[in-house]
Amino acid sequence: MEALIALTIGVMTATGVYLTLRARTFPVVLGLTLLAYAVNVFLFAMGRLTIGQPAVIDAAAAGYTDPLPQALVLTAIVIAFGMTAFLIVLALKARGELGNDHVDGLHQAKDEQTQTKSNQQGAKS
Amino acid sequence: MMQLTSWPVLLPLVVGFIILFARFGGLHLQRSLSLLAILGLIVVSTELVKVSLTGVHQVYLLGNWIAPFGIVLVLDQLSALMVMMTSLLALGALWYAIATKIDKQGSHFHVLFQILLFGLNGAFMTGDVFNLFVFFEVLLLASYGLLLHGSGRLRTKAGLHYVVINLIGSTLFLFAVGALYGVVGTLNIADMAAKVAQAPVDDLGLIAAAGLLLLIVFGLKAAMFPLYLWLPNAYANTSAPVAALFAIMTKVGLYAIIRVHGTVFGDTAGELAHYYAPWVLGLGLMTLIMAALGVMASRGLREQVAYLVLASVATLLIGVGLNSPQALSATLYYLIHSTLIAGAMFLLADVISRGRGVHEDRFDSAPSMPNAILIGSVFMFGAIAMAGMPPLSGFFGKVLILSAALNQAWFALILGVVLISGLIMIISMARAGSLLFYRTQPSNVLPGEALNRPAFVAVIALFSVSVLLVIFANPITAYTDVIALQQFNSQTYIEAVLNTAAVTESAP
Structure with a gap:
């Protein structure tokens, strides 16, 4: 089971990194989501892998699983969820304002003109 | 007295929520509440500094759970200083935002402002890594909102x-x-330090890797080479008061390095003691070189100030990397100077831009521009402070850091990089000043808006700190010496946190 979990985390992280490096905002959002999934599973695995054990105190239990990583994962899921929602809204706003969905996209023609103009003036002075 | 420790965290949070609902009362109500909250925060943080000067760590157990099991808020002299600086900078930034009506450009400026302070103070006080x-x-979520304000x-973009x-x-x-x-089985910083000290040799490699991963994260927040590329654009393109407040955001990363790495991998850590310091020193030097080149290449004043912030962060990283109580004390002196002066420079850049x-x-x-003589004189004052020339506080900060570097093995390299980059910054700022103020053209084009005097008060007030830092240099360095010694004596921190007993309910 350890190998399977490790492989899963590895594949998700690699996919996430690849997608995060893409040039358009939507793959970047997906990549960050995958990275968040990977880290959630990773955090979960850091409490060691146990099957069929309770996390809260139970008189009849033979052993326990570590409850702390489960609490951490819950917190991390909520935060990642909120951040992803924010990022999607921001990406849509950028799509609307910049005129394209490139992460490092060109601005609209007006901005480019003023920028090159100031560059030329800067070079002259 | 125990309750006081939780105030700097609770006050901005509660006031932030109140301001959210005060929206129905109009912008004036929101503004007064926000200002009052920050004045209150200054009072609280003065009180906290007083308490911390006794040298005893104030540990607040959230929910009365004792240390390794629950989350603790720890007040020591370092966190008291950081909270104090945050509230002072916030007052200047908020005053400027209100005076120039920047807070009117979008909704919820004051709410986000308070929540950012909540995040900052919380990060400075907490004793738990998670x-x-x-x-x-x-603080990041609030900063996203403010950045886009x-x-x-x-x-x-x-x-x-x-x-x-x-x-x-x-x-x-x-991940870190x-x-x-996974290795040490705890999240409490003090307990982690204790566990790392007793870690078996087999685990040390893993702990070291995780610690360096954590250093990357804090380095990202502090804008350390090669992770600084986000900073110049973000700071140069946001509104002035937000950029001014962000001057403390890079210091959060720095503080986290001092707090987490300095405690967990301090003298107690055995084989791993201070293993991160050469990394911080080397990357700090690289950052300083890149920042000096950036200052020289900037096309506008705000971009230049953003690179100057980067240079000050780099100098601080070098100070932390030198890794001695003397160097840390010098770093803290420079930190007070650079945070408040960088904030003022962003505000001044906005004044000039208007x-x-x-x-x-x-x-x-x-x-x-209108009032060119007044603004120009203030710019010259700020440039001298920022570039680290005598007689202002930037000079003293750099001298203290460099004199702490003298007993290092490669002090010649450190001195060379710091001094040459300082020279580059002086030349670039002189060029900027002469282009902005001397090379004017007679024209009938309408000049920009007149000087906003109430807003300018905030700039002057923040700059005057530089003068105060010089006049009271002796007591302030004595104070930072005490802080640095307390921070380096991490054993007392560990014992204070782990030995705090739960509060027992007293009989009514």
């Missing part, structure tokens, strides 16, 4: 980069924290 992550997220395409890079940083933070928890109308802050020839 809680530090949560407070980082709180107002509008503009360039701002949106810079904001998108800032958000994405910080989300990646958060993921790395979780998870790995540390005065020049359509030319904004670009380094080109423009009609003379």
